[in-house]
Amino acid sequence: MPELPEVETTRRGIAPHLIGxxxxxxxxxxxxxxxxxxxxxGALLPGQRIEEVERRAKYLLLHTQVGSALLHLGMTGVLRxxxxxxxxGKHDHVDIALEATTVGARILRFTDARRFGCLLWQPPGxxxxxxxxxxxxxxxxxxxxxxxxxxxRGRTAAVKxxxxxxxxxxxxxxxxxxxxxFAAGIDPRRAAGxxxxxxxxxxxAEVKRILAWAIERGGTTLRDFINPDxxxxxxxxxxxxxxxxxxxxxxxxxxxxxxxxxxxxxxxCPRCQK
DNA sequence: CGATTCCCCTGGGCGC
DNA sequence: TGCGCCCAGGGGAATC
Numbered sequence: 001m002p003e004l005p006e007v008e009t010t011r012r013g014i015a016p017h018l019i020g021x022x023x024x025x026x027x028x029x030x031x032x033x034x035x036x037x038x039x040x041x042g043a044l045l046p047g048q049r050i051e052e053v054e055r056r057a058k059y060l061l062l063h064t065q066v067g068s069a070l071l072h073l074g075m076t077g078v079l080r081x082x083x084x085x086x087x088x089g090k091h092d093h094v095d096i097a098l099e100a101t102t103v104g105a106r107i108l109r110f111t112d113a114r115r116f117g118c119l120l121w122q123p124p125g126x127x128x129x130x131x132x133x134x135x136x137x138x139x140x141x142x143x144x145x146x147x148x149x150x151x152x153r154g155r156t157a158a159v160k161x162x163x164x165x166x167x168x169x170x171x172x173x174x175x176x177x178x179x180x181x182f183a184a185g186i187d188p189r190r191a192a193g194x195x196x197x198x199x200x201x202x203x204x205a206e207v208k209r210i211l212a213w214a215i216e217r218g219g220t221t222l223r224d225f226i227n228p229d230x231x232x233x234x235x236x237x238x239x240x241x242x243x244x245x246x247x248x249x250x251x252x253x254x255x256x257x258x259x260x261x262x263x264x265x266x267x268x269c270p271r272c273q274k
Numbered sequence: 275c276g277a278t279t280c281c282c283c284t285g286g287g288c289g290c
Numbered sequence: 291t292g293c294g295c296c297c298a299g300g301g302g303a304a305t306c
Contacts, residue, residue: 002300034282034302058300075299076284091284114283116300130302157277166301174299263279264299 002073004138004171005214007058010079015053017081017106018062022049022099030093033118034074037094040121041069045096057134057170062096067123069096070130074116080109094119135169138207143169145201152192152200161262162192163203172207175242176214178267180207182241187273188266189259241267 002010026042048064055061060079062069071079076091084097084105094110110119122128136142151168152159162168163177172180181188183206186199195203240250245258249269259266 034300072300074283074301112283113285114299116283155276161277164300262277265297 002058002075002077003173003176003214004058005211005217007060007073007171008055008215010073011053011055011060014079014081014108018050018053018098018108020049020051021101021106023047023064023096024099024105025097027095027097028093029088029095030115033093033112033115034072035118035120037119038121040067040123041119044121045069056131057137057166058173059131061122065124067121070118070120070122070128071110072118074112074114074118076114077110077112077117080111081106082109083107091115133167135165135167138169138171138211143204143208145197145204148200148204149195149197152195155192157192158188158261159186159190159192159195160188160266163207164262164264169207171211174264174266175239176207176210178242179240180210182268182273183210185273187270188261188268190274241269243267 023045024047026045028037028042031037044066045064048066050062050064052063053060054063058072060071060073062071071077073079084107086107086109089111091113092109092111093115096108096110098106098108100106110117120128120130122131136147148163148168152162155162160177160181163172163180164174178188180203184199184203186195186203241256244256244267246255248254249256249272252269252271254269254271256267257270259268
């Protein structure tokens with residue numbers, strides 16, 4: 001389940017192989033991911049040089065002069081740089097072939113078993129509608145406790161859902177939301193509007209700390225993140241609350257509890273989080 | 275506008 | 291070993 005750290009790790013992993021390299025062809029084996037792949041992807045990309053590989057929220061953008069491929073990995077999406085003759089698996093939906101260099105030809109392969117991912121098109125000089133109305137990146141100065149505090153006034157939804165709202169801040173997925181709220185000592189069920197300014201400052205700091213740590217960790221396990229079923233960058237043994245219902249809190253020993261918020265499993269320590 | 279629910283999809287785990 | 295069942299979840303879309 002790629003969260004922001006895994007997407008950023010993917011970007012760092014593939015970018016050196018892509019930037020400055022020309023696309024020779026595009027193979028679309030499965031034209032219907034979450035949404036149909038628009039015709040521009042196959043029609044315009046061949047012949048273009050990839051100028052930059054950008055991440056915005058959990059989206060990746062491959063920029064060329066004629067437009068940008070917009071990718072989301074969904075739940076099970078994986079991007080790998082492979083030799084052109086790599087055997088094609090059942091869920092290998094897209095290949096973007098790259099011109100040969102001294103190391104030989106390569107393809108960028110998009111694999112996605114559940115097809116929650118997407119491959120869309122963004123014309124030059126435009127912002128795709130999916131990228132409009134997104135909140136700030138969590139690792140920038142634009143994201144801080146005051147932002148959370150201001151946006152949350154009057155909000156009655158659970159603070160965990162508020163934290164996962166992409167219009168508030170992007171890239172905080174289900175696992176990291178539970179972990180950050182634990183680290184900040186905030187009950188995930190609490191109404192967002194009832195959390196104090198000081199506690200939001202703490203929460204923002206913990207979100208930054210945890211995401212930065214996971215990105216750093218992902219960078220050290222680059223070879224492992226290609227495992228689509230793993231939890232790249234974040235090891236199960238290091239989770240404080242996620243997936244630990246009934247197990248003792250690592251801080252106080254109280255049994256971790258689970259509740260469903262917004263159709264998502266949520267974990268917290270009833271003693272450490274208020 | 276905000277809150278809530280639904281839905282897309284398939285592999286993995288489990289019970290029988 | 292095989293089969294049916296349930297669950298996971300990013301996040302847009304629809305509904306209340």
